[in-house]
Amino acid sequence: MAVTDAAIDKIKQMIISGELSPGDRLPKEADLAERLGLSRNSLREAVRALALIHVLDVRQGDGTYVTSLEPHLLLDAMSFVVDFHRDDTVLQFFQVRRILEPAATALAAVHMTPANVEDLGAILDSLPAEPTVEELVANDLKFHQRIAAGSGNAVLGSLIESLSGPTTRARIWRGLTQEGALEKTREQHVAIYDAIASRQPEVARSWATVHIAGVEDWLRRTLA
Known part of the structure; x- marks a missing residue:
């Protein structure tokens, strides 16, 4: 040593x-x-x-x-490493997100306070009727970060936060090239929010899986 x-x-x-x-x-x-x-x-x-x-x-x-020694501090180094991803590894980050974020979303449906749920709805409402891709991506990041924080699990929230960076570019590519991506993202966010607000963890988990898997599937086909 x-x-x-x-x-x-x-x-x-x-x-x-x-x-x-x-x-x-x-x-x-x-x-x-x-x-x-x-x-x-x-x-x-x-x-x-x-x-x-x-x-x-x-x-x-x-x-x-x-x-x-809070998780967000200790896992910050991971986000530094993650920033050095290559385009051919971004799909692997999406695969990890698909495992973690549905679990966090289900937990959020149980643990988020009424005030937290209201804040989550306000994020959705803040999106313009015809957002630019950049506005949608920023809103998407904020939406998912708030859900991760609302899961009640600081380690899980910090892991998801650290994985958000490399997927941003892919979401922008999708918004620029895939017809109907902006509308689909908005609809899926509303469905996730409704499931959390109505305290239906398994429905929230399912919608989060659909949401992330859709981007992952598009990216897989694009890279192929």
């Missing part, structure tokens, strides 16, 4: 064991390096690496702290 990897592992074990908790400040660099049997350079490299994936928060002039 490389020296920096070993340093990362030692800090990780301090967090896992509970020796360091979310929000805790790390000991001074010299003290921590001596305690872990590391050089200060190796420790610094480990801290930089853990800061990049939001495990640690380096505050200039104050010290280094363990972050809240």
Whole structure:
């Protein structure tokens, strides 16, 4: 194991064991390096690496702290990696979305508060009668993000959020090239909303599957 990897592992074990908790400040660099049997350079490299994936928060002039370790922070690094997708792998991201988003939509039908449901309806209502493709895609992103957040599962919501980026281009391509795509998207969003508002999780799951699978099928045929 490389020296920096070993340093990362030692800090990780301090967090896992509970020796360091979310929000805790790390000991001074010299003290921590001596305690872990590391050089200060190796420790610094480990801290930089853990800061990049939001495990640690380096505050200039104050010290280094363990972050809240909330899922949205830890999974943010995944969205960075996802942004480097190739066109021939975007279909795989859609396949993952087709697995995750229907489950999140079913959960949202159970867990969303009346106020959350009202906000979801307001997103639909904010879409112009004849939206541009860009307006529709932005509205679509907001709609699905609100449902994911309403699932009551922070990890699931964060995973879906991180997968939204690479699929945006495909949705734009579809809107520009497939006849009736704008109307179909609006209709399916309304159906999903109605199922959530009426507290029908399995109906919501089914409509979410239809919605995402439709884009996936179009993309598969386009890439072929």
